[in-house]
Structures are given as C-alpha cells and as structure tokens.
Amino acid sequence: MSEKVDVSQFDTAQIVADDKRHFHHPFQLIDLMREEGEGALPFFKADGCYLWDTNGNKYFDAVGGMWCTNVGASREEIARVMYEETMKASYINPFVDMTHPSGVALAKKLAELTPGDLNHTLFTVSGSTATDDAYRLAVAYHRCRDNFNKTQVLSRNKAFHGSTFLTQSFCGKANEKPEYFNFLTDMVHFVSAPNSYREGAGKTPEEFKAELLQEFEDKILEVGADNIACHYAEPVYGGGGCFVPPEGYHKGIIDLCHKYDILYISDEVVTAFGRLGHFFASEDRFGIVPDIITAAKGLTSGYIPMGACIFSDRIYDVLASEEGRFTIVGSTYTAHPVAAAVALKNIEIIERENLLEHVLEIGPYFQKQLNTLKDLDIVGDVRGSHFMQCVEFVKNKESKEIFPDEFDIGKRVSLHADSLGLIVRPLINLNIMSPALTMTKEEVDFVVSALRKAIELTQDDLR
Ligand code: PLP
Numbered sequence: 001m002s003e004k005v006d007v008s009q010f011d012t013a014q015i016v017a018d019d020k021r022h023f024h025h026p027f028q029l030i031d032l033m034r035e036e037g038e039g040a041l042p043f044f045k046a047d048g049c050y051l052w053d054t055n056g057n058k059y060f061d062a063v064g065g066m067w068c069t070n071v072g073a074s075r076e077e078i079a080r081v082m083y084e085e086t087m088k089a090s091y092i093n094p095f096v097d098m099t100h101p102s103g104v105a106l107a108k109k110l111a112e113l114t115p116g117d118l119n120h121t122l123f124t125v126s127g128s129t130a131t132d133d134a135y136r137l138a139v140a141y142h143r144c145r146d147n148f149n150k151t152q153v154l155s156r157n158k159a160f161h162g163s164t165f166l167t168q169s170f171c172g173k174a175n176e177k178p179e180y181f182n183f184l185t186d187m188v189h190f191v192s193a194p195n196s197y198r199e200g201a202g203k204t205p206e207e208f209k210a211e212l213l214q215e216f217e218d219k220i221l222e223v224g225a226d227n228i229a230c231h232y233a234e235p236v237y238g239g240g241g242c243f244v245p246p247e248g249y250h251k252g253i254i255d256l257c258h259k260y261d262i263l264y265i266s267d268e269v270v271t272a273f274g275r276l277g278h279f280f281a282s283e284d285r286f287g288i289v290p291d292i293i294t295a296a297k298g299l300t301s302g303y304i305p306m307g308a309c310i311f312s313d314r315i316y317d318v319l320a321s322e323e324g325r326f327t328i329v330g331s332t333y334t335a336h337p338v339a340a341a342v343a344l345k346n347i348e349i350i351e352r353e354n355l356l357e358h359v360l361e362i363g364p365y366f367q368k369q370l371n372t373l374k375d376l377d378i379v380g381d382v383r384g385s386h387f388m389q390c391v392e393f394v395k396n397k398e399s400k401e402i403f404p405d406e407f408d409i410g411k412r413v414s415l416h417a418d419s420l421g422l423i424v425r426p427l428i429n430l431n432i433m434s435p436a437l438t439m440t441k442e443e444v445d446f447v448v449s450a451l452r453k454a455i456e457l458t459q460d461d462l463r
Pocket of ligand 1: 126127128129131160161162163234238239267268269270296297307
C-alpha cells in the first residue's frame, strides 16, 4: 500500500537500534533483543484501521492494536474529550470518600449495559488487574459466608487472563509460563479448551459439549467444591486460539458452577464492546449472566488504559453485610477521570455509529471469506467469531501434525503479510485477527487476499 506521509524526521535504523538497547517488549524473548537481527518495526501513525511505519509504508491493521482499537484509531472527537477533561481536571483522587462525575457516569452506564444484576464496578488500569480484583472479590465473597477454604481457581488450558504474577498463574498457555517463576500451581486447576478442531474432531457438538461438562464436574469433585472460589472463562478464546465452544457449553458450565457454589467470572477483556457484535457477549451471545465480568481494551478502544471488574448485587450484598465489611482496594489511577470520559465517548460512538449491527453484518462475511483459505496446503483450520478470527497452520492437513515451535510458522506468514501491507498477529502456529469494528467488506477482501498471498509465499519458501 502506498500513500505519501512525511517521515523525514525519523531515522528508522537509529530507532531500531535504541529500541533493542533500551525498550523491552511484552512477550518478547529477551535474548532476541541482543541479536543482530532486524528488530522491532517502528510505527508512528495510526488512523482508523491503518498504521504507518517510520519508512512511510501503510498497513491495514487486522490486529486492531492488541485486540483493542474497537472504534478505530486517532478519532478527533476522542482527542477532544481527552483535552477537555484534562483541562477540567487532569486528576481526581478516587480514594475512600472522593469521586467525580465522569467516573460515576461510566459506572452507571456499565450497570445499564451489563447483563442481570451486575451493577457494581471496580475500575482498574488493565485487564490483568481486573482479573486480579475478580479473584479478590471471589475469595472475600466466600469468606464473608464462612467458607474459608474456597480459595482455589478453575481455569482452562490455553486460556489467557493476564500478565500480573497472580493472573499469569491463571493462564493455561504453558509457553508463556517459564518454569523459573514457580507460578501458583497448587491453587489453579485446568480443564480442556473447547477445541473443536482437535479434541472435538469426529464428535458431534452435543457429544463434545457433554464430554467437556463431564470433565469440568469431575475436576470440581477431584479438587473439592469446598476448596474452589471461582472459575474464569473467556466467552470466545482470545490469544489461546479463538475457540468458539459448542452450543450450550457456557450455560452448562455456569450451571455446574452454581450447583457447587463457585463464582463464574466471564473474562470479556477481548469480547466486550463489540468484537462479537454485542456490548457484552456473555448474555447476548451465550445466554448466561455471570457473577463477575472483567473488561478492558475495547472499553476505551485503546486510547487510554482502563479496565473494569463488574460484579453482581448478590456479591455486593454479601460483601457489604455487617459480617462482610469488605474493603475495596484500588490504585492511584483507579477510574481516572480522563479515561472514564474517553470510555463514555467511546461507548457513545459505538451506539451512534451502529457498530454492533455492523459487526453482526460483516462478521459472517469475514468468516466466510477467511474460510476460502482452507484450500491452501498449510491451513489446517480457520475459526473464530465475528471480529475475532484466526488461522491455524499445520504441516500435514490429514494428521494435523503441527510445525515445530522453533519453525515459527505464524511469524513466517506474518512477515510476508507485512510486506503486502497487512498486519496479522503471529502466535506460534496461528495468525490472529481482531480488526477495528469499522472494517468494511472491501477491507475484508483486502485482508483475505493479502493473507492468501502471504501463505502462498510461505508455502513457496517451504518447497
Ligand atoms: N484477559 C484476556 C482474555 C486478554 O486477552 C488479556 C490481554 O490480552 C487480558 C485478560 C489482560 O489484559 P491487559 O493486557 O489489559 O492486562
């Protein structure tokens, strides 16, 4: 893609060299920073679904930042809100007995948008800290009811719930949990991911669902319901590989949780604010009302950091009881007034521009077009829902044998995609896509044709 932008102020080679020396990137192997390689690619401009690098090349950002640029990047009306809110009050202390109108208005709006009686929000600075707070609430809820042993967690293989020490312990992605950290393995128990391509192969969705529910109940009985505080689940997996569970799965799991007095925490850090065509996918897509929902990313469309842990009246009533007397914690930047104002404007844009309806209309087209890639030799599976999609690469389509990790097949494809003006997210054997909700049909066509070409070029390299 070519479009003239002025990049004369950038010395790309110098930026890359300084980056390697001083700037450490999340989830990058630190030794790679030392190598004489190409290094990270610097970008300096973002607009809508597009990015420009410091060499002047334009790209379609099919990753939507990091699953987060829901309304698209660099909107003037959001910049204006940031400016105006900052000029009104660049900071207001949220602790104990002080508050501010934008934080209050946002908490009230979230109570309207979330399902059921989820009327209470703890604001955080990220998705990880929302996951963290959800755990604290769950343990406190049980303690206030004299269940002192209910402290353990059920999670799922390949799940991603955060990057603090606690929340990384809840993640089921083994490759992101180096052994030297000694994560909290004794208190977290994992069940299978609803991976229909592999574990679900050869079974009807109903059979696969029954198997997963049985495994879940067996795990509860093995750990002991009296020891389990909560279960975390993403409605549709994010970084673990866009697994969409079989029909009725979430409903079955939440019923089991409630049967055994386990709180169900829906991690909507990725799925909320439109990615599946709803403000929250838990109820509108999957028909469940969780006890707690965590959100971040699309809450502010990545303009400014903010997360939210939204919990039910039922939990509130227990924590606020005379026996409960639970103290909420938080940090300096809890409910930052500028972030809250941005979130409100972001929600207004999603509503005003009918972006949810747009995603419900374009999402199936995106999926259908991506499915055409299945004729390619190394494409094993294409899966996801609406504006959360991924392609899984395999060495052998029949046996589903994977490429060795060090082969980094996802990265190989994504490098070719870069050269064609398309950004996709490589994750070992996957390419993940989560574009801004504004993506049009024409842009879908560009994404799918560029990705096809990138995969074909990779296949040529392998011959
Ligand atoms: N939960 C899910 C499902 C996520 O995908 C992520 C981040 O990608 C998080 C939690 C953590 O959010 P954050 O990176 O804002 O801490």
